[in-house]
Amino acid sequence: MEALNVKDLQVAYDRKAVLDQVELSIPKGSLTAIVGPNGAGKSTLIKAILGMLKRSSGQISILGKPYSPKNRNVGYVPQRGSVDWDFPTNALDVILMGRYGHIGWFKRPSKQDIALAKEALHKLGMADYADRQIRQLSGGQQQRVFLARALVQDAEVYFMDEPFVGVDAKTEKAIIDLLRELKQKGKTVIVVHHDLQTVPEYFDHTLLLNRTVIANGPTEQVFTEDLLQKTYGGALAFFSTNGDKRVMS
Amino acid sequence: MIQDMWNALLHQPNTQWVVLSTMLLGIASGVLGSFALLKKQSLIGDAVAHAALPGICIAYLLIGEKQLLVLLLGATATGLLATYLIQLITTTTRIKKDAAICLILSVFFGTGIVLLSKITQQAGGNKSGLDHFIFGQAAAMTRNDVYTMAGAAGGLILIAFLLFKEWKLLIFDPDFAKNSGLPVGLLETLFSTLLVITVVIGIQAVGVILMAALLIIPTISARYWTDRLGWMVVIAGSIGACSGIVGALISTISTGLATGPLIVVTAAGCFIVSFTIGPKRGLIQKLMAHRVRLKEESI
Numbered sequence: 242m243e244a245l246n247v248k249d250l251q252v253a254y255d256r257k258a259v260l261d262q263v264e265l266s267i268p269k270g271s272l273t274a275i276v277g278p279n280g281a282g283k284s285t286l287i288k289a290i291l292g293m294l295k296r297s298s299g300q301i302s303i304l305g306k307p308y309s310p311k312n313r314n315v316g317y318v319p320q321r322g323s324v325d326w327d328f329p330t331n332a333l334d335v336i337l338m339g340r341y342g343h344i345g346w347f348k349r350p351s352k353q354d355i356a357l358a359k360e361a362l363h364k365l366g367m368a369d370y371a372d373r374q375i376r377q378l379s380g381g382q383q384q385r386v387f388l389a390r391a392l393v394q395d396a397e398v399y400f401m402d403e404p405f406v407g408v409d410a411k412t413e414k415a416i417i418d419l420l421r422e423l424k425q426k427g428k429t430v431i432v433v434h435h436d437l438q439t440v441p442e443y444f445d446h447t448l449l450l451n452r453t454v455i456a457n458g459p460t461e462q463v464f465t466e467d468l469l470q471k472t473y474g475g476a477l478a479f480f481s482t483n484g485d486k487r488v489m490s
Numbered sequence: 491m492i493q494d495m496w497n498a499l500l501h502q503p504n505t506q507w508v509v510l511s512t513m514l515l516g517i518a519s520g521v522l523g524s525f526a527l528l529k530k531q532s533l534i535g536d537a538v539a540h541a542a543l544p545g546i547c548i549a550y551l552l553i554g555e556k557q558l559l560v561l562l563l564g565a566t567a568t569g570l571l572a573t574y575l576i577q578l579i580t581t582t583t584r585i586k587k588d589a590a591i592c593l594i595l596s597v598f599f600g601t602g603i604v605l606l607s608k609i610t611q612q613a614g615g616n617k618s619g620l621d622h623f624i625f626g627q628a629a630a631m632t633r634n635d636v637y638t639m640a641g642a643a644g645g646l647i648l649i650a651f652l653l654f655k656e657w658k659l660l661i662f663d664p665d666f667a668k669n670s671g672l673p674v675g676l677l678e679t680l681f682s683t684l685l686v687i688t689v690v691i692g693i694q695a696v697g698v699i700l701m702a703a704l705l706i707i708p709t710i711s712a713r714y715w716t717d718r719l720g721w722m723v724v725i726a727g728s729i730g731a732c733s734g735i736v737g738a739l740i741s742t743i744s745t746g747l748a749t750g751p752l753i754v755v756t757a758a759g760c761f762i763v764s765f766t767i768g769p770k771r772g773l774i775q776k777l778m779a780h781r782v783r784l785k786e787e788s789i
Contacts (some may be wrong), residue, residue, distance in 0.1 A: 288665070291665075291668070291669055292668065293665045293668055293669075309671075310668060310669055310670065310671035311671045313670075313671065315669065316669075317665070317666060317669040319663065319665050319666060323663070323665065324662055324663050325528075325662070328528060328661075328662050328719075329528075329713065329716065329717050329718055329719045329722050330658075330662065330717075330718065330719055331717065331718065334718075335662075338658075338659050338662070338663070338666065338670075339670075341655060341656070341659055341667075341670050341672070342669075342670035342671045342672075344655070346656070347652045347653075348655075349655065350655075374717040390666075394670075
């Protein structure tokens with residue numbers, strides 16, 4: 242079963258194609274990394290799949306059905322820098338936003354919604370910060386709030402845009418624990434990832450992207466020197482320690 | 491003077507109605523203004539207010555008499571046209587948003603003033619009372635005007651209450667709102683339309699020049715008291731209501747004083763108080779926090 246299938250996707254800004262002829266499928270239950278150089282269109286790919294950007298062409302299906310937000314089977318973690326953290330709200334309230342799709346028009350969050358949000362805060366080690374104004378959270382804590390918000394969306398397929406960027410070690414561990422737990426529950430997680438070092442350790446499926454799909458498959462088959470050089474246009478330096486190939490970007 | 495204000499409030503039904511309607515207007519502006527501020531659309535409100543003037547004049551020229559509802563429809567039409575043009579200019583040309591707002595605001599207001607001069611030159615035109623729309627004259631409002639304004643303001647407050655959760659998400663994180671299945675485009679359009687209506691119903695009492703102040707000042711004052719959107723909306727609404735009540739009362743009992751400036755001056759007083767003693771990053775709170783930090787550092 243496929244979690245995500247994309248056919249003939251094209252996205253253009255000012256008539257210049259940023260993504261072209263993107264065809265891909267991601268297996269259900271995988272932890273997938275989307276990897277590629279700056280400007281490769283990684284975030285654009287996620288946003289185009291989720292309909293936040295206009296597509297020139299392309300069919301998207303999630304778990305075998307055409308994508309619609311109304312199916313509520315897709316969770317989303319945007320880049321941390323995409324919102325105004327000075328917004329007058331606290332951590333618990335942001336997490337509750339993940340329930341809005343379930344709550345319905347005009348209604349306020351129920352006790353059950355609040356309990357779910359608190360549970361998510363607890364899971365990410367943020368139980369003491371529920372009432373904290375979001376501006377007063379550290380970068381890593383803000384990232385964990387976003388993850389908790391996606392968690393309470395109770396989705397089947399998750400898209401995360403650079404969740405590991407600029408976070409502390411504690412947050413990195415919290416995120417990776419969460420990803421593994423989601424995988425164990427049979428969920429699919431698709432992550433835009435910057436740090437090439439950790440790709441083989443964290444992800445079992447990898448998509449190499451540079452304006453179009455360079456390679457897509459199990460990490461051990463795709464994460465090779467050849468294909469990475471092809472993706473990064475030969476701009477990568479490799480060195481080996483103890484016979485173990487390491488990659489420097 | 492306070493005695494006069496009480497007397498007017500207690501014994502003159504006309505005053506009571508005017509005060510009630512400016513109070514509702516103050517609440518509606520505080521509430522919608524809070525969302526507009528966070529959406530970074532306060533300046534759009536100013537452009538809409540100025541752009542309402544030509545609409546009022548054109549409506550008056552078409553029907554030849556002062557019927558508030560028709561004039562407000564004219565104001566809404568040009569107000570919406572102005573927001574649309576600002577959007578069109580920013581998305582299709584190299585002109586940046588601030589310049590586009592400035593351009594539309596001045597061109598529409600200039601056109602409005604030309605039309606207004608034309609109207610006041612006409613026979614009987616100077617009795618039209620249209621010049622009250624510049625600085626606002628709550629006392630000049632008829633009973634029907636007051637009903638129209640109070641009804642519209644009440645409706646706006648109700649809609650904002652019902653859509654509170656949806657607008658909050660839309661403004662904080664539009665992409666996530668879309669992912670949650672909210673009709674983002676529809677909610678955006680609805681918000682812009684309601685913002686235009688808020689401005690339009692306020693111009694008779696506050697005037698086109700100062701209407702934006704009633705959207706902005708109560709809102710930024712409220713931000714000094716709370717870190718929660720719900721409370722911010724309530725506090726902004728209350729400050730707006732107080733400003734409306736005080737401004738309308740003073741202007742009603744001392745004839746000749748325009749209402750708009752009085753409302754704005756009252757709101758500005760609330761702002762200075764909030765800015766100084768507000769517990770959330772107000773001046774005194776900041777100084778205290780700074781002293782505590784200095785003390786800690788010296789230990």
